[in-house]
Amino acid sequence: MPNYQGVWSLSTQFQNASGWPSPPLFQRALFAGGIEASYDNTIEYVTITSAGNATDFGDLINGPYKTAGTSSPTRGVVGGGQVTGGSPVNVIQYVTVASTGDATDFGDLTDSIRGLAACASNTRGLFAGGENASSTQLNVISYITIASTGNATDFGDRTTSVRDTSSCSSQTRGVFGGGQPSSTNVIDFVTIATTGNASDFGDLTQGRQSLAACSSPTRGVFGGGDNGSGSVNIIDFITIASTGNATDFGDLTLDRDLLGAASSHTVGLFAGGDRGGAQNIIDQITIASEGNATDLYGGRQGLAGLSSAHGGLS
Secondary structure, rough: OOOOOOEEEEEEEEOOOOOOOOOOOOOEEEEEEEEEEOOEEEEEEOOHHHHHOOEEEOOOOOOOOEEEEEOOOOOEEEEEOOOOOOOOOOEEEEEEOOOOOOOOOEEOOOOOOEEOEEEOOOOOOEEOOOOOOOEOOEEEEEEEEOOOOOOOOOOOOOOOOOEEEEEEHHHHEEEEEEEEEOOOOOEEEEOOOOOOOOEEEOOOOOOOOOEEEEEEOOEEEEOOOOOOEEEEOEEEEEOOOOOOOOOEEOOOOOOOOOOEEEEOOOOOEEEEEEEEOOEEEEEEEOOOOOOOEEEEEEOOOOOOEEOOOOOOOO
């Protein structure tokens, strides 16, 4: 399996008509784009519950690095990122996660942005933070309706302007944590169904950038990142419905930054990353139980992403 940096990951879990907590028909994680020898537009997928190599899914419109992915239970959406030549883009594109095939144009972000974060409810996807073509770090939050296509609309502002940040969600709240500059420890949140500025939530156990986050409906988990002195193996967690500082969860199997995360309602995956060189491991945690991560199977490195089975979906 090829080694890519800056890949977004997307996990999808399809349920039968009776809804949660019915047994899933299958669970799928998608990995797309990034950098190896050059910018790459490849999309591949794996089944979360089964160890094994990725299978070809299709291609992105472009090959973005430091992009952000989010989803509904049926549609995966990826927005922004940096492409060949180093310029950020405003492209939003989507795939139907139950099938395979190439991505289709969705619309545009409010600006050309790299190093942004994304989260979602069943219906609405949010993109937040990042850096534009003028190397200005942004506090902008924008949103889309995932079931339709069209340009993103202004939602409000984060409490801080950051790039290389992360995000997770419950069915009502989107939560953003960490990022540059200064490997911040700031966590803030919004109510996804409304528009408006973010409010302070609390602090990570340690400030860091280029981390990844995933969630169940009640708990958000942040893993890895760079604290300004190098990559770390920290995992910490929050209870999304309340506010307050993050609490220690355990450790990744390997300290790294520029990793990605995807989840079902119960299982979180932290994939790939950089540690003086790209890593290809995928770590697994049980979101409801604190403890160290377990190495699940080989994957891809430098990931960034969210899940269509995450805690924001009912």
